[in-house]
Amino acid sequence: MKVLLISRxxxxxxxxxxxxxxxxxxxxxxxxxxxxxTSHIGSKELKTLKTYxxxxxxxxxxxxxxxxxxILYTYFxxxxxxxxxxxxxxxxxxxxxxTWVHFPRLALIKKIQELHLHVPYRLKIEASIExxxxxxxxxxxxxxxxxxRGLTSLYDVQHRKxxxxxxxxxxDYYKPLPRAQREEYRRKLGFDSKFVLLFVGxxxxxxxxxxxxxxxxxxxxxKDVILLIAGLSSxxxxxxxxxxxxxxxNVRILGFLDTESLKLYYQLSDGFIIPSLYDAFQLAxxxxxxxxxxxxxxxxxxxxEIVRHGVNGFILDPCRLGxxxxxLEEITSLSSIKLQAFRNNALSTAKQCSWFNVAKMLLxxxxxxxxxxxxxx
Numbered sequence: 001m002k003v004l005l006i007s008r009x010x011x012x013x014x015x016x017x018x019x020x021x022x023x024x025x026x027x028x029x030x031x032x033x034x035x036x037x038t039s040h041i042g043s044k045e046l047k048t049l050k051t052y053x054x055x056x057x058x059x060x061x062x063x064x065x066x067x068x069x070x071i072l073y074t075y076f077x078x079x080x081x082x083x084x085x086x087x088x089x090x091x092x093x094x095x096x097x098x099t100w101v102h103f104p105r106l107a108l109i110k111k112i113q114e115l116h117l118h119v120p121y122r123l124k125i126e127a128s129i130e131x132x133x134x135x136x137x138x139x140x141x142x143x144x145x146x147x148x149r150g151l152t153s154l155y156d157v158q159h160r161k162x163x164x165x166x167x168x169x170x171x172d173y174y175k176p177l178p179r180a181q182r183e184e185y186r187r188k189l190g191f192d193s194k195f196v197l198l199f200v201g202x203x204x205x206x207x208x209x210x211x212x213x214x215x216x217x218x219x220x221x222x223k224d225v226i227l228l229i230a231g232l233s234s235x236x237x238x239x240x241x242x243x244x245x246x247x248x249x250n251v252r253i254l255g256f257l258d259t260e261s262l263k264l265y266y267q268l269s270d271g272f273i274i275p276s277l278y279d280a281f282q283l284a285x286x287x288x289x290x291x292x293x294x295x296x297x298x299x300x301x302x303x304x305e306i307v308r309h310g311v312n313g314f315i316l317d318p319c320r321l322g323x324x325x326x327x328l329e330e331i332t333s334l335s336s337i338k339l340q341a342f343r344n345n346a347l348s349t350a351k352q353c354s355w356f357n358v359a360k361m362l363l364x365x366x367x368x369x370x371x372x373x374x375x376x377x
Contacts, residue, residue: 001363002033004080006073006089006096008064010041010049012259015283016090016102021045022170023088026359028052035084037077039064070094070129086366089137091130099137103280105130107150108206111278111300117205131155141362143167143281144302163365166306168358169286171351176292176343177267185268191226195332198269198293200230200262200284201276208275208298208318210241215324217245221332228265230254266291270339271331275318276301289313290350294342296327306353312345 007020020036025048028034035055046056057080063072069092077093089096091103105127112119134140134155140162142148148164151157177185186192201207209229216227227250232238234253242251254265266272272288272295279301286303289295295313297304307313316327334342 001085004035004084004087006037006093008039010038010045022355024054025052026355030359094136096137098139098141100141104150106154144305146302147280167281167283168353168355169290171290171354174287174290194224194226196226196269197271197273198228198265202231206277211318212275218325227251230257266293269293271296289346292343292347312349
């Protein structure tokens with residue numbers, strides 16, 4: 001079986017490019033002949049893919065803009081199509097056999113409008129283009145039921161055209177630290193007697209950071225809680241909020257982290273929290289689970305579909321006043337034995353979501369549902 005993945009970027013720093021990299025490796029492990037059409041790929045990623053026998057087809061970077069890609073990338077993909085079993089695109093090429101829907105813009109626009117916020121004109125244009133692309137694709141891959149519902153209700157897509165399959169995680173890379181090493185790191189960073197929460201995100205409004213800070217300020221047992229913020233710089237607005245809410249001793253702003261540093265903070269944290277107002281999935285939460293952190297996720301995030309409240313993590317409603325502080329009070333009052341049970345359950349769930357399993361399930365869904373026949377028509 002020959003598969004062509006279309007990904008303008010292939011790297012470990014961004015969610016969709018990382019997903020494509022790991023899926024390519026997993027498909028090659030199964031025995032597929034994998035090709036990638038891309039414009040931006042690092043030397044490390046290129047070396048890794050070649051190790052697994054993945055063929056790389058480079059397109060000039062000028063062809064990779066969101067405005068031009070639907071035309072030029074589609075052209076290059078169609079030239080390679082005759083030698084492929086199927087083409088898997090990522091939402092910027094026309095006539096894909098399968099389009100992997102990472103970031104449905106109409107769903108985001110709907111949420112922004114519900115919050116009475118300004119919808120950027122650029123986002124409206126991208127949504128319009130995206131809707132046409134989805135119409136030309138034979139199959140749409142939704143990474144969550146949340147996205148699947150949005151595709152049928154907002155994009156007028158028929159149910160039979162949608163397959164739902166959660167993202168995966170590289171369980172060989174994302175894994176817990178040995179206990180002694182973890183305790184030593186935490187001691188050096190001043191975490192040894194604290195409950196450490198990690199937030200990762202670049203949009204403090206849509207990712208729910210400001211709501212989280214407000215809720216934390218209402219907690220009773222706050223002195224032993226530390227919130228680490230990654231993905232945001234230490235800007236004046238954020239610092240002002242932290243100071244105004246009296247959280248200066250509870251919040252540490254880490255700024256932008258590379259992949260290795262972020263993994264370390266996954267491993268050192270007790271809980272991972274992003275109270276998003278909308279997230280198609282939330283790959284960072286799954287990576288944190290694989291490192292042993294307890295997920296505390298929003299009901300408006302696709303990743304909540306793999307979290308069982310009170311078993312392997314917690315699900316909250318960021319739009320309900322007091323919900324976040326109530327859940328955090330509950331978690332921080334748990335014994336170390338119960339916290340370890342949550343960590344173990346989260347880790348077990350993450351292992352079931354390996355990219356190898358995702359690749360096998362993708363091919364199985366296509367085969368069992370008869371979608372292979374539709375692709376080959």
